[in-house]
Amino acid sequence: MEFFLPFLRATKQLQKPFEQLLETMVKSTAAPPLCVISDFFLGFTLASCQALGVPRLVFHGMSVLSMAICKSYCVNAAQISSLSLLDPVDLPGMKLPFTLTKADLPGETLNSSNHDHDPMSHFLKEVVEADANSWGVIINSFEELEKDHVPSLESFYMNGARTWCLGPLFLYEKMEEGLEKSFNQNQDPSVSAQWLNEQSTPDSVIYVSFGTQADVSDSQLDEVAFGLEESGFPFLWAVRSKTWSLPSGMEEKIKNRGLIVSEWVDQRQILSHHALIVNGAGAGISVGRVRNQGSETLVSRQSIAEGVEELMGGQEGRSARERAEALGTVARTAVQKGGSSHDTLNKFIDQLRRC
Template sequence: MLWSPDHDNSFSKAVSEASQHEVDSWGVIVNSFMEIEGPHVPTFESFFVNGAKSWCVGPLMLCDPPAEPIQPENTMCTKWLAEQAMQESVIYVAFGTQADLSDAQLDEVAFGLEMSGLSVARVGPEGIVGREAISEGVRELMRGEEGKNARERVKELSRVARKSVQEGGSSYENLSRLLDQLELQGSSLTSGSVLH
């Protein structure tokens, strides 16, 4: 079902106006990098009416890392993690803040994770399948060949993400182009042109 704004409701009206301004804008900043988003950028840009550009300038959290490494707090959770026998032997399950699971669904997740025989750091809600499928999927992810390949891909994407925000990287270059464009737009505004 498509969302239809209720123009008598101020929140609904604000969301509708913000959405329209986004569609009419000349660009949107994306907290990701071209090496992962590149194939999808043209499709994303096709939603805009003014030939707007997607400026992939992230991951922003990597742009200015702290001078000193952040040390984890000495909590019960970090102690438990340190005590685990094997490196990369703990799975973290998170479902975000928007998930709404029934007790039966949570039970299926909990039982499936328990059946896997692996350590579990946290469980919280999302689209759920049966406990056997969860157990099998967790075992494959943590101990199987597909899981090993997935971890290798994550390591490679992490390396590429870090490179993208360094001088000469795709995000670094996109941010430079964005700043140049903003400077041009600022000059246009002072000479009487209109920016959407």
């Protein structure tokens, strides 16, 4: 993570060649681009698009609700800072479908109001301002899941910018058919794919991943390992740490039941497998019990084990899996002709053509 900010700042060096390319496309082609879709962190694209009269849309990988919470948190950080870690947080103008605590909120780097001279905060201020002044926002989600929270997110944008829910985008590629076929044919199977193929019972494996940017301590990874082992359920866990190693004796305990991989994994392929569960709103179990270990606050192994046991074998977990299956059906319908995301995509293109 020490390279994260230098990397982000280095992307600004792309502005000049990006602008030259965009200018060539606008002035020298028969069909100039309708818009530019830019990652949130590439805030420099806004000035180039405005100079050339091309609408700039910002793309967020997060959901509507997550983005609205983050933006509201930044605005109300002063009031929230006085709360203790497990105090409930009330965000003005937002009706949350769950109880939010201070512990659930993102790190202090998103709160730029108190760190005006911090380089990361300065960079974030720039990209947040570019975000707010974009023509619109593209979200990789669907209206049936997010429509109640769209007004909250749009309130943080200028000039009537709209939020366009066009996802789940990967379903446009007919992922289920294509990836399941590749599994069945074992085309260039990875270690994880081979292992998953051996787990023949549907909904039998829990997949654990903290993404590519989360900085999880070795102590917390220990708690996760012991929690997964104590739960008794099969698991596939992607671990990216360069310093952590499996606790002594753990390898034998999880033999034939758990797979820990350190290399890059194809998450879309894994989540399409018949042995895994996909979580969505109302389709998961909260694991929130924490304990203090020195100066570090950890989610305990007992809490993790109980959460996995309930998700995989309890009544609440059964309801969560049913909800996940129902959401999956709605998501697939959304991207088909006549579905909400398909219709929104057509409206989105039509409005761009009228610009």
